[in-house]
Amino acid sequence: MTLPWAEVVEIAARSLGVAAAATFLAALVGLPLGVWLGARPRKGGLGAQVLLYAGMGLPPVVVGLVFYFLLSRSGPLGGLGLLFTPAAMVLAEAVLAFPMVAGFTLAAVRARADGVRRLVRGLGGSERQVLATLLWESRRPIVAALAAGFGAAISEVGAATIVGGDIRHHTRVLTTAVVLETRKGELESALALGAVLLGVTLVVTAILVVWGERR
């Protein structure tokens, strides 16, 4: 292993930070949208559902490329100077995590919507209480939705490379570091970084699951 341990920790922390921020942004929009779409009384919103499910297959390199053009100094948002920064990676990965969070939330809420509505309405509850109950009753699958979004963000390499640039001490994350070490022929380092990546994903997922079960 040629990489110093301190640098591995730094890279892993950055990976975690970027993916967590991306998941947070995705959840900020995706959770309310998923609940709203899933709770609608009659069918409809089918188009949105199709888009969300298809979005789970968004190719990261294409998302990265779109953000590259948007954020480039010669692009429409070039004035922000965001290309090749962690913030650019957060944005691109949030777009990749968003369909996971919104789509799985939608599916979970829809499966419970009719039963919960009948029950809450029967007890004299309002539509707002229907939504609150739905959110509560769907908390476990919503944790799965968050875990899926986080997994999509942290494991992704195409967009991270294009909008991040794999700059050492700045935008290098675990996945881009694995690519770099492989390119250098340092296969053992690459494999070790891969193991760290799996470890980080495992720990974060475990925390999410325990959190979902306990509440």
Place this chain on the structure above:
Amino acid sequence: MKRILLLGLLMGTALAAAPLRLATTTSVNDSGLLDALLPGFTQETGIPVQVIAVGTGQALAIAGRGDADAVLVHAPDLEARFLREGKGVAHACIAYNNFVIAGPASDPARVAGAASALEAMRRIYAAGAPFVSRGDNSGTYHRERALWKAAGLEPDDQPWYLESGSGMGATLALAAEKQAYTLTDLGTYLFMKDKVELAGLYDRPDPLMLNQYGYMVVNPERFAHVNAEAAYALRAYLLRPDVQQQIGAYLKDRYGRSLFNPLFGRCKVEVEP
């Protein structure tokens, strides 16, 4: 979760003290040369350098959109075009080495005995021996295509001609697995030599195989935000005699020869707009 978000955003801004962004080729980065040179520069000037290591074609594309402050690449004609298009200024020749044709030690196409680089390419073609091309618009790919062209050959539709689409290190590994020939820069070849089973078969001073690294400042008149001061500072640093000597000495002990030979700013191949 919020705290992690904050941490993520802070990491984005913490290093914003006017860093220099250098778009460069994988060969100078993956061989560790920049990691050996740049800390000295940062220590002297306080300017942190952010290195984006991609192929020469992509490095010039990134810089050509104003997304880097300087480039260090190895394709003199592409550099000349970059200057001509007004995207770059202050070209300087930093170092050179040579390209190497690497291949299986058994050398079925008898490349090792070729009298010239063109002869070597013709022998590979005639033997129909597997050849791995970068296929990625990198400086090395650019040179490989120029060699085929100069030899009057068109390998594109040949079944033995493979395009890897990846960096030099990965391409060497692929060539080793396929027992194929490939064109590589000397630096990456020496650096990877112990990790892949490939022999350096055509490795001679030959003007056609000259591999020259050039530095350019991205034109600040074209892109107002370019950190030109830092880009000129790095240019001066790289050309300084003691740093040039450091370039020549890099890993020389380990390999018995220089991975990169200093040029002290004097180009072997002129790069004129």
